[in-house]
Amino acid sequence: MTCKLSLATLSDAAKTATIPAYDRASLKPGIVHFGVGNFHRAHQAIYLDDLFNEGQNHDWAIIGAGVLPSDAAMREKLAAQDFLTTVVEQDNNKTAARVTGPMVGILPVGDSGAIIAKLSDPAIRIVSLTITEGGYFIDAAGKFNPAHPAIAADGQNPSEPKTVFGLIVAGLKAREEKGIVPFTVMSCDNIPHNGAVTRNAVLGTAELSDPAFAVWIKANVAFPNAMVDRITPATGQREIDLLKDTFGIEDNWPVYCEEFKQWVLEDKFTAGRPALEKVGVTFVPDVTPYEHMKIRILNGGHAAIAYPAALMDIHFVHDAMEEPLIRAFLATLENDEIIPIVPPVPNTSLKDYFALIERRLLNPKIADTIPRLAQDGSNRQPKFILPSTLDNLRQGKDVVGLSLVSALWCRYFAGTTDSGKKIAFNDASADRLHAAALKAKDDPMAFLAFEDIFGEVSQSEVFRKRFAHALKTLWEKGTRATLQLYLDGKLAV
Template sequence: MTKLSLATLKEVSATAAIPGYDRSSLTPGIVHFGVGNFHRAHQAIYLDDLFNLGQDHDWAIVGAGVLPSDSVMRDKLAAQDFLTTVVEQDNNSTSARVTAPMIDILPTGDAKTIIAKLADPAIRIVSLTITEGGYFIDASGKFNPAHPAIAADGQSPSEPKTVFGLIVGGLKARRDKGLAPFTVMSCDNIPHNGGVTLAAVVGTARLSDPAFADWIKANVSFPNGMVDRITPATGAREIDLLKDNFKIEDNWPVYCEEFKQWVLEDKFPLGRPALEKVGVTFVSDVAPYEHMKIRILNGGHAAIAYPSALMDIHFVHDAMGDPLIRAFLAKLENEEIIPIVPPVPDTVLKDYFAMIEHRLLNPKIADTIPRLAQDGSNRQPKFILPSTGDRLARNEDVIGLSLVSALWCRYFAGTTDSGKEIVFNDASADRLHAAALKAKTDPAAFLVFEDIFGTVAKSDLFRKRFAQALKTLWAKGTRETLQLYLDNKLAE
């Protein structure tokens, strides 16, 4: 067994690929907020590939964060010189590699140190993977400046606690020093993530300095981007698998699928790494790609999460291996989601969905249904309800999409069909659970949350379809309800 560190890379190379570059040759060019699994399996991988080509070694990553979990991650990665073992798994292959593009992680919550680094002229990009729920947006996609955390940064701009308050502080420090602003690059699964990030940064600045907010809007670049790679959470299982299969002791390895994709709007005034040389697609308009991915892949994740949970299925590949769930997803995608996704350059949407089915069937990823089911109050308004709203706007039926919402409601009643207790992982769990219990006899009770359902809940057709589906779920159970949907009998 070899404990991962810079000093042990030679020993590690017996079972895993190691960096082909000298880590001491790297200098920072990027500050990244949110050093979680997805970042280390995605952005960091692309940079590692580029550095292995011997290029752009002045674009290394310095990590940062604001949450307690960020502090835990810092401690674990610092103990192994900020290296990460990434295990890529396809259905027929498994390989491990050690990546080294990160050279430091700043102390969590240390605003003074973080802002000083953001003001370093070497830093030309600030990137983020802070999850869909980290942008303080409501169901309509608008930034909420009244959120207590944002309001606090507005009242105390010199002591920011949020990512956006820190970015504002860093931009102001650069302007005061006469430095050009860095580019702010979101790597999260949000439609128009660049625009969403711009709204959050400008909205936070406006609370304390409206003139500076206008300056940010006029001078700072916020490119849109689409990112894709299935990356499950790390637990004891993954740590032990790495030890057993590769003889490497890593405090927080990352397991992921072999597939990855990154499409970026090419708007980087201070320059950028030559990521096109390692597979990143640079385009003038990311919207078609992100629309496709968020509606078809992320929407598909959200669609299978709750029926699978109610049927006591733990792993995603087992859910997709169940003929009923796989057929449910295929019918939903082909009849209600894919037909309203606009064309994407050089892409056949049904082929794209077929690729997603293949990815979800990968047993080696061991992605879990609890991971897909978490944070639904943020994910449903981004991944499912926009498709529902688009179909309603076209006067088209929403039988399948309404069923997805009803399954989410039934899930929040708190027990599976077999009676097992469900453990929620959602910031809005208490209010959703209370409403879901009321909805057993009054389905409309779950549709009162305007911050989640927006205008969709005002549709008579949606309310009717939702009520039909929910009543059927309670009366007949998940499996029979899915079959009724497949037989085109759910709406009778």
């Protein structure tokens, strides 16, 4: 017997899952969140659900918002179940389901008027974002691009914005005109200095239409930096069926995730905040050390294993970590070239942190996939891998392993695995990367020509030499043999 998730069926869901201990009718929205995807529902929404379960801060519920067709699809699926979500937390030793309810609605996607009206509501005191690394209109150096056609269009027509940042500017403008305290803009995306990046995007968008108002935003709006962490795979029919078969709950878009979660946040808010410290959020004056640790060691590790695993026809992350060559490659890379250039983190052992990462990646219940880790590399490589490469080069250190990561990415974009299987790309820059990767088989520098991706790194003779040799070896000997040469200390020339 199964139940279709809704407020009316919570008592049935409670037979196999934890349900909210609070009355949904008691909640009032205090946050507008752009990008209601899996990570948001497994992370920020979980912390708020925990807080609400303790009887705290019921005036900080979430109203979703979005600008993409996928946001409209999510709105339709969640509206059919009263905006409830089933989150399944999986550890090696247990699996538990919980129904969460901190989201009370999603604004009509594409309706600028409705979104701006909600943003100008005094009850809304935080606007948060999980719009992925590619949603910030930034280049390899993290610099905002105001010339992007979508941003330029909002600059020309600020009263009918279509981008997240145009909507935020319009919402802040409406509040300023009404004398309402501005909301805090809080990014929850995996981007170095995500608060600063968001601030630059909002200011850059405002400057196109109203430079004076951009000055006002700079002086009055808070953009706290944050480090967020929880491995959250994409949802497919497998997860939908698994929830139904295991827990008897029919959820249109459940979320499966690991048990571990972390949120480190700068305590900089213009209009108050929920008491998230009561449910495990760490508030700090400066999130930079935690951010470097997570982005370089975890996200960099994801990028490091994604492409050799893909070339070796491995689908799941835990299977990749069970492959001795890949696990040894990751450990050697981290210990030799990544961890040594990560600045110290308060009360944290970086070696212990990496050991935790290894355990998390080995969790077979998560069923995280290599295609998910390999997607959007044109945005992820400049944020997760190349900064470590650049820091090593600036310190006069070698980059044999990190150059191999870039070469593996290039080899991946040639379009076939070592066994000849075709690779399905998921990257906004796939066409140009594929064309360049094919040319790079004979001319490795063709792949390094993308200044927006490689930036200063591509100008290093050491990196160019290491990259070219690694790519040549991958084509001549294959991924397994190349990884072994690296582990044997024989890849460098």
